[in-house]
Structure formats: structure tokens, C-alpha cells
Amino acid sequence: MMPGIGRVNPRQVKQAMKRLGIKAEEIEDVEEVIIRTKTKEYVIKEAAVTLMEVQGQKSFQILGEPEILERKSIAKDEEKKIPDEDVKLVMEQTGCTEEEAIRALTECDGQPAEAILKIMSSR
Structure with missing residues (x-):
């Protein structure tokens, strides 16, 4: 629960998101998510992934515990x-x-x- 907001009804949240044009879709059966940079690799196993679309722009929300690995030389x-x-x-x-x-x-x-x-x- 967030301070100052009180209890939030999930149904009301969905309705508010719909009014604002926000679409959210849970991606099922995700085994792992890998984010690679030039020097590191972030591996998130059993991640909870949500695809959100706001004004035609898609973004992913990833929840999970990352394992941070150094990339090979x-x-x-x-x-x-x-x-x-x-x-x-x-x-x-x-x-x-x-x-x-x-x-x-x-x-x-x-x-x-x-x-x-x-x-x-x-x-």
C-alpha cells in the first residue's frame, strides 16, 4: 500500500488505466530475461513480465531477482x-x-x- 492513497481497488485501477488509454498484458510462461550491455549481462530467471502500451509506445515491466554477470573480454x-x-x-x-x-x-x-x-x- 502506498502512503496517502489508502486501499486501492484493483478493479478501479483497471478502469482508470482504460480511461487513460493504458493497456497492460501479463506475458505468460517467461523462463528468463537477459539484458546485455557491453560489460555486463543481467539474467533474470522466472521473471514476471508485463507489456504496457501507452499512447502507442510499448514498454516492458520486469520483476525478479537479477544475476549480474561480467561479459567476456x-x-x-x-x-x-x-x-x-x-x-x-x-x-x-x-x-x-x-x-x-x-x-x-x-x-x-x-x-x-x-x-x-x-x-x-x-x-
């Missing part, structure tokens, strides 16, 4: 962006492992020539 994403041909070229020219080639290419902004020089100068 961005370096993993960068590794995927490096072409296989570049990795292979660096490996052939330097005799290094795939992991070393990827690390060097990542540090050299994907430039194979710079990565080769970097590996060769460190030996």
Missing part, C-alpha cells in the same frame, strides 16, 4: 574479426603458434606485416 570478439588468411600468413612467416599470431595481430590492429615484425623482434 572484448579481445575474444576482436580475435574473431581477424581473417584466417592473416593468421596463417603470420604463422608461416614466423613459425609461431596460432595463439601467438592472433595476439600479435590484435596488438597490431590486424596488420600482418607489423605482427610479423613484432614476433620476429621478440625472439
